[in-house]
Amino acid sequence: MARLVMKFGGTSVANIERIRNVALHVKREVDAGNEVAVVVSAMSGKTNELVAWCRDISPLHDAREYDAVVASGEIVTAGLLAIALQNLGIGARSWQGWQIPILTSDAHGSARIESIHGDEIVKRFAERQEVAVVAGFQGLHKATGRVTTLGRGGSDTSAVALAAAIKADRCDIYTDVDGVYTTDPRVVPKARRMDKIAFEEMLEMASLGAKVLQVRSVEVAMVHGVKTYVRSSFDPPDNPSPGTLICHEEDIVEQQVVTGIAFTRDEAQVTLRRVADKPGVAAAIFVPLAEANINVDMIIQVVSDDTTTTDLTFTVPAADYEKARQVLEKAQPMIGYTNLQGATDLVKVSAIGIGMRSHAGVAARAFKALAEKGINIRAITTSEIKFSVLIDAAYTELAVRTLHMLYGLDKV
Ligand code: ASP
Ligand code: MG
Numbered sequence: 001m002a003r004l005v006m007k008f009g010g011t012s013v014a015n016i017e018r019i020r021n022v023a024l025h026v027k028r029e030v031d032a033g034n035e036v037a038v039v040v041s042a043m044s045g046k047t048n049e050l051v052a053w054c055r056d057i058s059p060l061h062d063a064r065e066y067d068a069v070v071a072s073g074e075i076v077t078a079g080l081l082a083i084a085l086q087n088l089g090i091g092a093r094s095w096q097g098w099q100i101p102i103l104t105s106d107a108h109g110s111a112r113i114e115s116i117h118g119d120e121i122v123k124r125f126a127e128r129q130e131v132a133v134v135a136g137f138q139g140l141h142k143a144t145g146r147v148t149t150l151g152r153g154g155s156d157t158s159a160v161a162l163a164a165a166i167k168a169d170r171c172d173i174y175t176d177v178d179g180v181y182t183t184d185p186r187v188v189p190k191a192r193r194m195d196k197i198a199f200e201e202m203l204e205m206a207s208l209g210a211k212v213l214q215v216r217s218v219e220v221a222m223v224h225g226v227k228t229y230v231r232s233s234f235d236p237p238d239n240p241s242p243g244t245l246i247c248h249e250e251d252i253v254e255q256q257v258v259t260g261i262a263f264t265r266d267e268a269q270v271t272l273r274r275v276a277d278k279p280g281v282a283a284a285i286f287v288p289l290a291e292a293n294i295n296v297d298m299i300i301q302v303v304s305d306d307t308t309t310t311d312l313t314f315t316v317p318a319a320d321y322e323k324a325r326q327v328l329e330k331a332q333p334m335i336g337y338t339n340l341q342g343a344t345d346l347v348k349v350s351a352i353g354i355g356m357r358s359h360a361g362v363a364a365r366a367f368k369a370l371a372e373k374g375i376n377i378r379a380i381t382t383s384e385i386k387f388s389v390l391i392d393a394a395y396t397e398l399a400v401r402t403l404h405m406l407y408g409l410d411k412v
Pocket of ligand 2: 009
């Protein structure tokens with residue numbers, strides 16, 4: 001017997017038929033004698049619709065009421081799945097975040113889970129063999145008594161945090177793909193499903209563009225050592241494939257140098273020419289951007305040709321490009337650059353692998369391979385287990401395929 005958390009994402013519960021299908025996946029685990037808590041997302045498209053309604057009724061709305069509205073999507077799915085399970089003769093009860101309770105911070109719209117009181121759920125496992133169906137994405141801020149939500153994609157985090165709280169043996173995240181791939185299979189048909197990936201690698205993959213899990217959920221899984229599987233709810237309920245296990249690196253036997261290639265589209269680049277080369281200038285640039293809530297990513301500083309000034313290049317999300325421009329134009333007297341150049345329509349391609357820690361020249365091979373394909377690199381960043389290059393979006397597919405092949409990730 002094992003105790004497990006099964007999480008089903010929006011596409012897995014998109015309609016009544018799929019909710020019935022999810023019930024069959026749960027039944028399989030219950031029949032095997034396991035104790036099961038299920039975490040559900042809203043039916044696909046539902047949260048988008050609810051968010052749009054909030055914006056529609058008032059572009060500037062109370063964040064507490066936004067949470068009251070968007071938390072409703074998961075509540076519906078939880079109730080429906082409990083009914084579907086009962087129809088199969090399985091004892092089941094739905095739980096909204098406040099009923100457990102899942103306590104969070106008061107950062108409405110992007111709250112952090114602080115604690116989960118799973119005692120009642122665990123008690124019912126033993127006393128009634130009851131499946132708990134928990135609404136993901138939501139919690140309660142205790143001091144104010146208000147409902148909160150965790151940020152988009154947050155039910156992954158609900159699931160992993162619940163697994164940690166009730167000391168589950170594992171957390172199975174069911175989605176519409178059967179695991180984590182070496183890169184997006186829509187871009188590289190030869191992408192392979194991985195059997196295992198280390199927490200650190202998954203964290204980088206998710207941060208650098210792989211959409212399969214919310215970044216925060218991987219952090220929580222890593223901190224608490226929750227064995228987490230990514231699996232498909234579209235596999236036959238009586239014979240699903242095991243999916244990809246996210247685990248500690250020690251548990252991975254055959255470690256590759258590069259395990260995956262991720263990419264993020266819609267990047268923009270800003271270059272400030274001839275910025276004075278003196279203390280305080282970086283602060284003059286990046287503090288106003290931070291105050292405007294603009295996320296700066298890659299930063300490169302090079303000495304200008306006149307050697308007394310410096311050129312500064314950095315990236316921001318394309319959606320924030322115009323805003324960044326305005327902020328920097330306003331701050332021009334403080335910063336003192338001569339001109340501002342920019343480009344949108346860029347993509348950041350990254351290679352990730354724990355093996356980079358112990359192998360030299362991994363990134364250099366990529367630069368050579370990309371050059372051979374005539375791909376110009378605009379910026380580079382590296383860290384211990386990954387490197388990223390910024391290139392023109394038109395070369396996305398070519399670059400991702402080139403790197404995927406270079407590091408031996410193609411399916412044979
Ligand atoms: N329903 C929420 C969203 O669409 C949470 C989730 O599905 O993880 O972001
Ligand atoms: Mg999701």
